[in-house]
Amino acid sequence: MTQKKKAVVLLSGGLDSGTVLSIVSNSDYECYCLSFRYGQRHSIELEKAAQIAKYCGAKQHRIIEIDIAQLGGSSLTDRSMEVPKSRGNLDEVNEIPNTYVPVRNLIFLSYAVAWAEVLDCKDIFIGVNCYDYSGYPDCRPEFIESFQRCANLASANAVTGKGEIAIHAPIIKMTKAEIIKKGSELGFDYALTHSCYDPINAKPCGKCDSCQLRLKGFREAGLIDPVEYAD
Amino acid sequence: MTQKKKAVVLLSGGLDSGTVLSIVSNSDYECYCLSFRYGQRHSIELEKAAQIAKYCGAKQHRIIEIDIAQLGGSSLTDRSMEVPKSRGNLDEVNEIPNTYVPVRNLIFLSYAVAWAEVLDCKDIFIGVNCYDYSGYPDCRPEFIESFQRCANLASANAVTGKGEIAIHAPIIKMTKAEIIKKGSELGFDYALTHSCYDPINAKPCGKCDSCQLRLKGFREAGLIDPVEYAD
Secondary structure (H helix, E strand, C coil): CCCCEEEEEECCCCHHHHHHHHHHHCCCEEEEEEEEECCCCCCHHHHHHHHHHHHCCCCEEEEEEECHHHHCCCCCCCCCCCCCCCCCCHHHCCCCCCCCCCCHHHHHHHHHHHHHHHHCCCEEECCCCCCCCCCCHHHCHHHHHHHHHHHHHHCHHHHHCCCCCEEECCCCCCCHHHHHHHHHHCCCCHHHCCCCCCCECCECCCCCHHHHHHHHHHHHHCCCCCCCCCC | CCCCEEEEEECCCCHHHHHHHHHHHCCCEEEEEEEEECCCCCCHHHHHHHHHHHHCCCCEEEEEEECHHHHCCCCCCCCCCCCCCCCCCHHHCCCCCCCCCCCHHHHHHHHHHHHHHHHCCCEEECCCCCCCCCCCHHHCHHHHHHHHHHHHHHCHHHHHCCCCCEEECCCCCCCHHHHHHHHHHCCCCHHHCCCCCCCECCECCCCCHHHHHHHHHHHHHCCCCCCCCCC
């Protein structure tokens, strides 16, 4: 039996990163999943992440505590700010929503590179997506490409000649419907994923931007969302 | 009175970052100091950082908890590894010492960018230095330049046109002696700084690489290190 390559996979417990883990674990990789507790209001995301890692047969799942909340600036971590219900037609949005956590993906990817270096792993996967949600600057392809260059300059591998790290964003140019179709083809169980910004009794609200994007995606994919919504 | 510009200054409690804070606080900046608790064996560094921030009149000092230690890979955070006493002639060293924490500066700078964004601050200062210690890849000028490009792609400022972030590394091309001379000219008190990897009863050992570099720097600067060493 040949040894599988290692992959560090960022896993939030949401639909996008769950699909990415499904894609990677169905490829020739042994998966090391990395999640973050960063003052999210709801720990349900991390419970889902653990279930998804197990479901996909991940080798390891680590949860890193980061106290980004004390820096402020986001309604997802700052309890004094209200989560927006809907910002209207999502296609017309070009401002940055206040659910934005400053440079979150920059921080998450930096930890992923640290772990990859320790594991002697060359492949990092992240479930960013640039089409459905244009408001987050650190979801853009040019950011991912720039981060890869920067990470290889920061890493000991760059000095010791152990090889370069690649940052993979396999769903970055897929629509939500394409993502859902892809995961469904691979047999991924979307009932394990959590997307809602503001759940009611642990059930998704069905009203926030994230729920709306998800429901629209399932509709366009011609599939039923297996998750039970609050009334 | 005109309002001072804001600066986020990474502050470890060591000689280099202390000098940088001295330089920045003597310029036209209001300083927001950022330190990290990342499983260091000795909390003395963070106590020193707090004293230095106060001494230099910093506006704020935040300490972020990061649990990089669970990822392993460094004798500075992994208690099962031994800290090397001396690796011989430091000028001849080109391997990466096991005191290296994987991509530490990448992680620290990422948090700095997050805070800078929240503060609406455009200037980040870091005390990396490429001459005295060539073993750390994330202390090189090409890493700092690459990180600045990456940070501006990650940041909301890049989208909203609020202006770009600059990563400043004012001592990156200075020798340890030049750094010490500069700080001394500015009236900085090096008794407040801590450099030792392996202190004995809270006093620096005088033997580890970091102590040796420091002592060599004071010797070459023609100055006396005001810190009291262990016997």
